[in-house]
Amino acid sequence: MKIREILAHRPNVEIHSMVKDFEKFSWKEMPTLEKLQKEHDMLIEALREEGIKINYTLKTIQSKPNLVFIRDSAFILDGKALILRLTSIRQGEELLVKERIFQLGIKIVGQLIYPCILEGSNIFLIDKKTALIGIDERGNLDGANKFKEIFKLEVYPIRQEKISENFNLIDKTAVISEEIVDSQLYNFLKENEFDIIIANRKESESGAIEFLQIDSNKLINFKCSLNKKLEKNGFDVVELEFKEFLKSSRGIKSLVLPLDYT
DSSP states (O other): OOEEEEEEOOOOGGGGGGTTOGGGGTOSSOOOHHHHHHHHHHHHHHHHHTTOEEEEOSOOOTTOGGGGOGGGGEEEETTEEEEOBOOGGGTTHHHHHHHHHHHTTOEEEEEOOTTOOBOGGGEEEEETTEEEEEEBTTBOHHHHHHHHHHHTOEEEEEEOTTHHHHEEEETTEEEEEGGGSSSHHHHHHHHTTOEEEEEOHHHHHHTTTOOEEEETTEEEEESOTHHHHHHHTTOEEEEEOOOGGGGGTOOGGGGOEEEEEO
């Protein structure tokens, strides 16, 4: 995969809405807005240096502090967008993303509704004809089936809790947490002859596995021990000094919604 264009949401005043209840929004500590913005700007600059076109959302929703994790709100393939349905506490974020996608001239071919649940971080595109979808609290079979119907892909629904924290793909190489080596997901990867890199528990809990692939053998991640394993396997890693976003247990991949890629 080579990313050519993305959509991002720069952290804004919505972050302040969780000051008294950040754990409710799956943060381990309350982040500082200015530090989040600095780290986000660092990521965007790294993407620009790779020749990737950047688009931003133009608004915010003050009650939605997780807007920055924009990947979860939509999925785009070959110029067609599906607006996804997030877990209850985040529902509504997708409306802002939908509006911006429409403004950018991308065709919206569907929007998930009840009982579907599917967030973008649970979707792993194996190739242009095949996808793996994690089934957990952020993705159900209704969502996976609707995704399959709309994009006409071969879809493998895999039951695995917190799949985006424990698994990632970069072409035919899978990175998987040592915590789930005895799982349906691991067996699927072995049966389909993926190369496998094992990440330790600390790496998975920090969000290190949720790196962003930007080219066939190149990725962006925050500084961590996992990067050395990736480099030993022939991948080029662009490292960023992230600290504030680590309070969320989400990785860099979640901060970017790919709009155009090959």
